[in-house]
Amino acid sequence: MQRPLLRLLCLSIAAVLLQNTAGAQAHSAPQAVPKGARSRVCSGRAVPQFTDVTAKAGIHFKHLAAPEKKYILESMGGGVVVIDYDRDGWPDIYFTNAPTVDMTLRGEKAQGALYHNNHDGTFTDVTAKSGLATPGFAMGGAVGDFNNDGWPDLYVTALGGNKLYKNNGDGTFTDVTAKAGVADGRWSTGAAFGDYDNDGFVDLAVSNYVDFRLDDLPGFGKSPSCRYRGIDVQCGPRGLRGAGDSLFHNNGDGTFSDVSKATGADDKPGYYGLGVVWSDLSGTGRPDLYVADDSTPNYLYRNDGGGKFTDIGLESGTAVSGDGSEQGSMGVAIGDYNHTGRFSIYVTNFENEFNTLYRNDGKNDFSDVSYDAGVALPSLPYVKWGVVFSDLDNDGWIDLYSVNGHVYPQVDTLPSGARYAEPSNFFLNEKDGTFCDASAQAGAPVVAPRVGRGLAAADFENDGNLDLIVENLDGTPTLLHNAGVAGRHWIGFELAGTKSNRLALGAKVVVHAGSVTQTDEVRSGGSYLSQSDLRLHFGLGAATAVDAVEVYWPSGAVNRLTHLQGDRLYAVREGDGVVPPEAIRPGR
DSSP states (O other), X not given: OOHHHHHHHHHHHHHHHHHHTTTSSSSOOOOOOOTTOOOOBOOSSOOOXXXXXXXXXXXXXXXXXXXXXXXXXXXXXXXXXXXXXXXXXXXXXXXXXXXXXXXXXXXXXXOOEEEEEOSSSOEEEOHHHHTOSOOSEEXXXXXXXXXXXSSOEEEEEEXXXXXXXXXOSSSOEEEOHHHHTOOOOSBEEEEEEEOTTOSSSOEEEEXXXXXXXXXXXXXXXXXXXXXXXXXXXXXXXXXXXXOOOEEEEEOSSSOEEEOHXXXXXXXXXXXXXXXXXXXXXXXXXXXXXXXXXXXXXXXXXXXXXXXXXXXXXXXXXXXXXXXXXXXXXXXXXXXXXXXXXXXXXXXXXXXTSOOEEEEEOSTTOEEEOHHHHTOXXXXXXXXXXXXXXXXXXXXXXXXXXXXXOOSOGGGGGSSSSOOSSBOOEEEEEOSSSOEEEOGGGSOHHHHSOBOEEEEEEEOTTSSSSOEEEEEESSBXXXXXXXXXXXXXXXXXXXXEOSSSOTTOXXXXXXXXXXXXXXXXXXXXXXXTTOBOOSSEEEEEETOSEXXXXXXXXXXXXXXXXXXXXXXXXXXXXXXXXXXXXXXXXXXX
16 A cells, blocks of 8 residues: 555544544643654754844733633734835734733723834834724734735734735725625634635635634633643633634635635634645645644645645645644644755644644655654643744754743643743754754743744844744733844845736745755745745855746746845846836835
8 A cells, every 4th residue: 555545544543533532621642752752952053142122122012811811712812913014125013912801792902003114123103093903803814915006915813703904005904804705704813815726816715713602601611621630721622613714715806705615625624723824835836725723633735726625634644743643733834944845844733742843755745754853852841833934043944933832821820840931942954854952042032931822034124134023922022133143144035926916925936055955935824823024035154145046936937037146135026037126116
């Protein structure tokens, strides 16, 4: 029997068995650690230093939080969105917010926040003018130019009705949800724009979590699935009904059609959807859809063309861990960490469940290499959320950063084990398929305990080093300035489609510098309910220039560029190649 078929049979049996016991407890038992498993602390290499500059940057936003987290709804929010809303070439930040359940029942609202980048390391709160203040019980968001006018629009997920905000180009946004037909109405969590049929207009995938109703609140600690290590906790997700997912097709006229069932991407079993991202994982030139599901199998929807998708999660090896276990999957990152030209998948999971690195072996076959790669063991103790695959030390090999934080504040009453606030995980790429743990060497803010949720990467200062923005569930966010590594170089690209969608979502860039070839693509969504900068960033190590660059557009067009100098951000327009930055701004 061929390997994929054998794995499909074994994992299908395991998934059925696990599904039958899904309501037994709040989360499954700890996963067994393989004999001899170990992690490697980084040694003999430079580690970039991160500094908490939140207060210095003028960011004073605070996410509202109910102290006890009596309901699962109150533990799951906190997505952060990087969006250059004014197209000045400096990434801005939108923080989602949500009221408590008690506030919602009283009709009170929570205010999100839009911060404008002042080009000098500081930000200004421009929420009042923007029209983005109160989208509802907000969870996260994603960026996409749904009408191809050159201004990035914002989609915010929420309980009871999502919001699509059209960017007016003057610092304000207009709620066009009703006209566009993308409200959904369930408890939506993750979202991602992507042009799945390559017609030049971005479509929208939305993951939904559980069927949570404010008029039928689950009782705190009232059933076996609402207990954790002997203490009463919030109920869910096990024991609650799933909500199903959505896929909206862009009609090209400012409206969308719900094609979830017609395409086969509707999550018929009702899994607990969280992180979602589009990526050409199959190498067909068509974006596939990956959904990280909490306590249920993950989805890998292969894009078959013709508006049809097939879930190959179990067959491909990306639905569960290598030993066949469902995991409490939260966030997802995509990246070519081993320079094969194929995109692998990294998924963050619950406490006592390792983060899973699915290596893409080609032909829709993935291998769980988490322990072999060194990223499993250090992640086990924590509840993991937002995650990015980014070259944080500019050596030409992408690294991993994830933020952590428990869902139950009550764990702080336990005599030992997990705590509510937790440190982050930072892994540097060792260039041989493995990672070393740099968490304790990258600065005090990395290991400072926080209740992290959303995470996004962007070069906020345009200095060539990728910074990180974390939205914490309780309290203020954390803006981490990356000091970089001396002597390292970089190159960046901001793409604009002409025949392809305007923001070039799904475009793939291949960079050749010396003996190193790197591959990345422009993606909406990912991480945990969050959005990183749409500009692509490549570290070059000691190289000061690149030999060649290929840009593969969703339309099928290809731009080939040669002899580009490093330490610069290039604007590339489909069909034209490198152009002045002004040429890809709206109105050009």
